[in-house]
Amino acid sequence: MKRPLLENERFVQIAAPLFVGLLFLLLWELVVQANDIQPYILPGPVAIAKAFVEDAGILFQGLLMTLKVTFLAFAIAVVLGTAASLLFVQSRWIEVSLFPYAVLMQVTPIVAIAPLIIIWVKDTTWALTVCAVIIAIFPIISNTTLGLRSVDPNLLAMFRMYRAGRWQQLIRLRIPSALPYFFGGMRISTGLALIGAVVAEFVAGTGGSKAGLAYLILQSGYNLKIPRMFAALALITLTGIVLFALMVWISDRVLRNWHESALKVEQ
Amino acid sequence: MIEATASRSESAPPMAAPAATGESPVRVGRPVVDVSGVDKIYANGTIALQGADLTIRQGEFVSLLGPSGCGKSTLLRIMAGLGDVSRGTVKWWEQDYSVVGQKGRKLAFVFQNATLMPWARVRKNVRLPLDLAHERGPEAEAKIDRALAMVGLSAFGDAYPRELSGGMQMRASIARAMVTEPDLLLMDEPFGALDEMTRNKLNDDLLELWQAKGWTVVFVTHSVYEAVYLSNRVVVMAARPGRIVDDVSIDVPYPRGADFRVSTEFAAYCRQVSKSLELASRQGREVRS
Numbered sequence: 001m002k003r004p005l006l007e008n009e010r011f012v013q014i015a016a017p018l019f020v021g022l023l024f025l026l027l028w029e030l031v032v033q034a035n036d037i038q039p040y041i042l043p044g045p046v047a048i049a050k051a052f053v054e055d056a057g058i059l060f061q062g063l064l065m066t067l068k069v070t071f072l073a074f075a076i077a078v079v080l081g082t083a084a085s086l087l088f089v090q091s092r093w094i095e096v097s098l099f100p101y102a103v104l105m106q107v108t109p110i111v112a113i114a115p116l117i118i119i120w121v122k123d124t125t126w127a128l129t130v131c132a133v134i135i136a137i138f139p140i141i142s143n144t145t146l147g148l149r150s151v152d153p154n155l156l157a158m159f160r161m162y163r164a165g166r167w168q169q170l171i172r173l174r175i176p177s178a179l180p181y182f183f184g185g186m187r188i189s190t191g192l193a194l195i196g197a198v199v200a201e202f203v204a205g206t207g208g209s210k211a212g213l214a215y216l217i218l219q220s221g222y223n224l225k226i227p228r229m230f231a232a233l234a235l236i237t238l239t240g241i242v243l244f245a246l247m248v249w250i251s252d253r254v255l256r257n258w259h260e261s262a263l264k265v266e267q
Numbered sequence: 268m269i270e271a272t273a274s275r276s277e278s279a280p281p282m283a284a285p286a287a288t289g290e291s292p293v294r295v296g297r298p299v300v301d302v303s304g305v306d307k308i309y310a311n312g313t314i315a316l317q318g319a320d321l322t323i324r325q326g327e328f329v330s331l332l333g334p335s336g337c338g339k340s341t342l343l344r345i346m347a348g349l350g351d352v353s354r355g356t357v358k359w360w361e362q363d364y365s366v367v368g369q370k371g372r373k374l375a376f377v378f379q380n381a382t383l384m385p386w387a388r389v390r391k392n393v394r395l396p397l398d399l400a401h402e403r404g405p406e407a408e409a410k411i412d413r414a415l416a417m418v419g420l421s422a423f424g425d426a427y428p429r430e431l432s433g434g435m436q437m438r439a440s441i442a443r444a445m446v447t448e449p450d451l452l453l454m455d456e457p458f459g460a461l462d463e464m465t466r467n468k469l470n471d472d473l474l475e476l477w478q479a480k481g482w483t484v485v486f487v488t489h490s491v492y493e494a495v496y497l498s499n500r501v502v503v504m505a506a507r508p509g510r511i512v513d514d515v516s517i518d519v520p521y522p523r524g525a526d527f528r529v530s531t532e533f534a535a536y537c538r539q540v541s542k543s544l545e546l547a548s549r550q551g552r553e554v555r556s
Contacts, residue, residue, distance in 0.1 A: 154382040157349050161376055162399045162447075163368060172398070176386045257427050258385040 051227035073132030081140025132196030147181025183251035296325030305355035338509020375444035381436035390424035505547035
């Protein structure tokens with residue numbers, strides 16, 4: 001009872017990684033200062049923080065653009081991916097015929113086809129969104145399909161015995177069974193939507209009012225404004241972490257009453 | 268053994284009264300399920316069931332008893348209409364499967380595990396058969412209340428299955444089977460995973476309900492004691508190939524209390540059934556060698 005704070009699980013969970021992070025930043029700053037490394041080679045955390053404040057305006061604008069594409073792509077991926085999964089479980093034929101193409105889409109390097117998509121789709125935001133959807137949709141399709149198929153065979157037999165229709169089976173049995181898998185897919189998909197949005201923008205290189213964080217990184221690189229580049233990079237990483245945490249939170253909220261993944265087990 | 272039974276019913280004439288009201292071993296009831304000449308051969312060539320002939324009559328409590336692989340669960344699933352047969356015919360109430368579910372011809376199945384929907388509260392699990400039949404309103408709610416009360420889970424309607432013990436989950440599963448007020452209850456080793464105390468308690472509860480409701484029950488088990496205690500007929504099965512080898516009547520009136528479990532009569536029946544099981548397995552070995 002002498003050090004109650006250190007015995008608090010929540011506190012330790014937050015404090016321990018925070019401490020490691022701060023230690024790392026401190027070490028970084030010290031190495032930069034001690035060796036007198038120029039900011040255009042490697043800026044220290046202090047310089048990056050300064051850039052954060054100075055360029056807050058354009059950074060925020062870039063973040064907004066990137067977030068817009070990410071959320072659009074993620075939403076479309078969830079809707080289309082779920083629809084595809086529902087279609088797949090309707091018949092073995094549909095799944096066998098179409099699933100290989102879902103895989104094909106997944107393994108095609110987005111960097112290679114992004115220029116094509118940017119030519120085909122006039123509006124930049126939508127072009128970037130299409131690229132991000134192509135990357136983000138696969139985990140949703142594969143996980144949800146797996147989930148919709150992972151139904152307790154005895155429960156399914158019981159549904160059949162009580163003469164449940166296809167629709168009842170879907171709503172009352174398959175969809176609830178698939179939820180944990182679906183949320184697993186969402187966790188991966190958010191990160192991929194963000195990566196897709198950034199990668200597509202790198203390829204597109206859109207400037208002007210529609211510039212996102214990726215373009216900011218490119219520009220900063222050309223202008224040797226490396227601290228700003230790092231600031232943009234940090235913002236992307238941070239966004240990814242927040243999105244992931246959001247997905248974990250949603251999935252825990254929904255599953256907390258019954259699924260093992262969301263249960264707090266008392267020992 | 269027959270003498271033992273006879274002497275008991277002579278020395279205890281009041282017992283003859285319940286025996287006359289439907290629990291009589293004399294098979295007079297209408298056939299509820301009729302399995303004749305049924306083979307079940309799986310695609311990999313396993314003969315799960317060979318030449319099964321069995322008639323379950325109205326009001327009977329029949330146990331299917333045998334070692335693993337004797338096809339007892341397969342036979343039960345066939346009776347539930349959950350599996351096709353490779354040969355032979357199955358009749359429900361002397362007709363085909365399409366009559367199952369009609370009034371007076373309702374069937375319910377209790378699985379080996381509770382098979383509850385983990386995402387739904389107990390009450391929602393119990394009401395599932397009604398939901399699937401689009402039954403709503405106060406009458407449906409009353410049925411659910413009754414079913415929960417029967418298994419002693421009235422206070423646990425709002426609990427999630429994982430919050431219940433194994434025995435309580437099984438009770439919820441039984442409540443779900445009973446909510447439709449079935450005429451035929453098929454149970455596949457329902458208490459196999461429970462401890463002996465819980466199992467005995469649930470056995471007694473089940474018998475009480477069976478007597479009160481006038482169900483027909485087919486009960487799969489691998490416990491000789493459970494089969495003898497519960498049933499008025501024990502159908503003995505053997506493995507490789509899965510087949511029915513004996514059909515023993517347990518001519519003891521209900522209710523059978525704890526006293527019956529320690530009676531010489533009970534022991535005698537257990538011995539008879541065990542012998543029948545042993546004989547069947549020995550025959551099986553001879554056939555193979």
